[in-house]
Amino acid sequence: MRIRIGKGKRVLSLLLAAALFFGLLCPLTPQAAAETLDLPVPAAVLMEFSTGKVLYEKSAHEKRPCASITKVMTLLLVFEAIDSGVLHYDDVLTASAHAAGMGGSDIWLKEGEQMTVDDLIKACVVMSANDAAVVLAEAVAGTEESFVARMNARAAELGMADTTFKNCNGLDEDGHLTSAYDVAVMSRALMEHEKIFDYTLIWIDYVRGGQTQLVNTNKLVRSYNGIKGLKTGTTSAAGSCISAAAERNGMTLIGVVLGAENTKDRFSAASSLLDYGFANWKITVPEAPALPDLPVTGGMTDTVHLEAAAPQGVLTAVSEQGTLEIAPELPESVEAPVEKGQQVGVVRVSMNGETVEEIPVTAAESAEAITFGSAMRYLLEWFFLGAETQSGG
Template sequence: MQRLQLGISMRKLLLLVAGLSLAAPLLQAAAPIIPPAPNVNATSYLLIDAQSKKVLVEHNAHEQIPPASLTKIMTAYLAEQEITSGRIKLDDEVLISVGAWRTGGSKMFVREGTHVSVDDLLKGIIIQSGNDASIALAEHIAGSEGAFADMMNQQAAVLGMENTNFVNATGLPSKEHVSSAWDLALLTMDLIERYPEHYALYSEKSYSYNNIEQPNRNKLLWRDKTVDGVKTGFTNAAGYCLVSSAV
């Protein structure tokens, strides 16, 4: 069985539990029985109230793990930061390099030598989890993927992501490319608070580019109407990974 590495940022759960506890004496009934936490087959996980920052449950939340495509939360975060600062624009046309086109794993299916807008690339990163889109946008912003990884690490330090080190914009496997459930929660909570309009992209269920429509890989968007994002990931080294938010 594949390992699951799980980081979840939620607000509603704490309110629901408190509501049940308060209702019991009013009904003069027995105290509600709270079921035990499920047995999560995960290397690490974290459940946190994003408003109060209270940790509800965690297991190895600070352990370094390979984040797989959860990396793209930071890739898209930095892109939005550049857009907000005015250094790039959504309608900028990005030249697709050979390196971006040839990259393996999940793809947006951009073509070498073509120009694709920043807006399309962002949707390709967030909704389609495109490695090609991630590298293309990283090169557009920083000149190279390596230089962009340096920017990612600088921002990680600003956010207090002490157990994180990025070496690429995609999350493709590298021994030096690591993060933690806690660090990814810090990143995601800041993203939600700082860039709410950008964050709305994480709730889009599909995106079509080059006549290829791909669904959002976060299946919780279909299963639970309270879920509004965020991102899934998978590599053989990382196992299945998830950061999810519900309101």
């Protein structure tokens, strides 16, 4: 049987083909691509980790409850306490009556039960245990109330203007609010402590000598390419929430979703956020330029060696066709004396003529100025060294 295509269908086919061809030639800009994201959630943010740049936002500063994502701040303060020596991973902590009475998601700690800091962090991260979070909070600050005061102070330091904490675990409480943007900010701060990923990437583990199994509440750990964590949360007031971190090709992204109706929408929205970021943005690391020796005027040495930190990766849109340039900007010479570590210039990194990074160039060694004393010392050293050389010493 021969099927004839009507004129209307033929025109439609041609239009679709043309649209596809044009789309291939003119890919969507990140902004246009972002506008096509249809996330079934009331609030979301996508942030690049190294720069803190927001790549996508939806009601980013709307104040909302965030359930157990609250524990991101709790864990940040715990890791800072460990770094300062207040806590240690092998410290054994005792559950108070207050901690044991938390309810909700927990590991059923009993008053007086003891557990190491390491296991409590594991329970807090993997199982989102409310009781474990309170035990850690009390160990850091004495009481949960004092710890919450520290949480709010730390939030203020990080510029989290939308946030007020009322507890350390995220149980629903009047006035306990944050925003998708603030969650991304505190997630970024926690991720500076790379030890956190030893916990967030656990799928199944055990505490109490193998008697209590922990299964990760973040299902992306098993399904999303490049996932690094970070924290989920669900309550009746907050809905289903997640702060998801993932890394691909040297770029790490933080996708925050608040208020999803169910866990399926939560994970789907987080995956879509991360997919959008990896498809439309990239990190380019420029090659560091060779630094010449810098001439010294009026010095005991003619030149000094120079050094500079390695350039950071530059965040750019995949569709951006600009050229990344890097070049040292140095004076013709530097006047002695020169101190080691003294800045003498910069390495400028630019994209399309716009500076994106300035790296200080410093002297790798000192250069003493010529004085009568230094000249005499040099002559004496030269004289005695020459005498030793002639005598074969």
